[in-house]
Amino acid sequence: MKLNHDIYEEAMANVELPEETGMRLLHESSHRKMQRRQKQKLRAAAAAAAIVTIIISFNGICYARTGQNAIEMFVSLFQQANMEEISTLAQETRESGESFTHENLKFTLERYWYDKENTQAFFTIRTESLNGLPLDVEDIKETYVILPTAEFASCSNANSELSADKTSLLEYYTTQNAYDNLGTSVNEMQIRIRKYQQDIGFFTLAPTGQAKTRYADFGRLKAKNTWAKITGAGLTFSLDYAVTKDKKPFEILDIVMKDGVIYRSDNSNHLPYTAEAIEEMEKENIRLCTHDIFSNSYRDKTWTNYSVSFCDYIEVDDITAIYADGNELMLR
Numbered sequence: 001m002k003l004n005h006d007i008y009e010e011a012m013a014n015v016e017l018p019e020e021t022g023m024r025l026l027h028e029s030s031h032r033k034m035q036r037r038q039k040q041k042l043r044a045a046a047a048a049a050a051i052v053t054i055i056i057s058f059n060g061i062c063y064a065r066t067g068q069n070a071i072e073m074f075v076s077l078f079q080q081a082n083m084e085e086i087s088t089l090a091q092e093t094r095e096s097g098e099s100f101t102h103e104n105l106k107f108t109l110e111r112y113w114y115d116k117e118n119t120q121a122f123f124t125i126r127t128e129s130l131n132g133l134p135l136d137v138e139d140i141k142e143t144y145v146i147l148p149t150a151e152f153a154s155c156s157n158a159n160s161e162l163s164a165d166k167t168s169l170l171e172y173y174t175t176q177n178a179y180d181n182l183g184t185s186v187n188e189m190q191i192r193i194r195k196y197q198q199d200i201g202f203f204t205l206a207p208t209g210q211a212k213t214r215y216a217d218f219g220r221l222k223a224k225n226t227w228a229k230i231t232g233a234g235l236t237f238s239l240d241y242a243v244t245k246d247k248k249p250f251e252i253l254d255i256v257m258k259d260g261v262i263y264r265s266d267n268s269n270h271l272p273y274t275a276e277a278i279e280e281m282e283k284e285n286i287r288l289c290t291h292d293i294f295s296n297s298y299r300d301k302t303w304t305n306y307s308v309s310f311c312d313y314i315e316v317d318d319i320t321a322i323y324a325d326g327n328e329l330m331l332r
Helices: 005-012 021-035 039-059 065-075 082-093 136-141 275-283
Strands: 094-102 105-115 120-129 142-150 152-162 168-179 189-195 198-205 214-217 227-230 234-239 251-257 262-268 285-286 290-298 301-309 319-324 327-331
Touching: 005 120, 065 105, 065 120, 082 234, 094 198, 105 189, 105 198, 105 251, 120 142, 120 189, 120 198, 120 285, 136 142, 142 152, 142 168, 152 301, 168 290, 168 301
Parallel strands: 262 285
Antiparallel strands: 094 105, 105 120, 120 168, 142 189, 152 168, 189 198, 214 227, 227 234, 234 301, 251 262, 251 319, 290 301, 319 327
């Protein structure tokens, strides 16, 4: 998530979570932003560019500049990426160019990819100065909120690219959480831009493709729909009760890859982690994942949607096992 007071207030509105859990979500989002600035991500981006060249050479795919930009949109949001899958998503990416103006700024949806089945979207928004004066990037980030127009939603933001004259700012976003009051995924992905608490403009995303998906049996965790969905970007499942400090589906969730890497979602009370603890986990091939928890009671029904976000874009076929507190769950 983008972390300022307005986004926190909006994201947590009507969400039945204890303060401790809310603060933990903030810590995790902050940690994720810090991780993406590490050298590992820069090396991954360079490697990705080389792999894309190989893909183009062997498959005869001719990417125009727009195709390259689509690759960059996905790569920028992850430390490492499965480039075979990313190249497929890039080919499905839609160029938009839709824009609107507000006061001295112009907002443009440059391109996007939207998987309606999994409620996942990747998109880029450009903010431009209309009077030629340099943009105050920090002020823009603090003033303007970008989120889906759902009752419950989250949106993560990776690197920003500021033009040489500082009049144009390009930002990369992803979201996999957009639910109505009943916890049902939205039928239409609409992105809104707000200035403080006022909506100033909207962008509507049409479905463009579907990510490769695997499923894990979360029945023993009392998941509402039994099967959790796993894509390259993350894992989602739903519950019919509110998650609290004393009532949660698991403490530790581990997704194990065939190369030995473990993607871990920690729902215990161990957070915040120290830098030393994180470094030690990395030595053990453990990569911490962030998670979002949305809970609500509506029409006498209580629900929770739990979403785990991977720091890498993984190949789901390479998942060998998934464990909840050491108990292996069935994969298909």
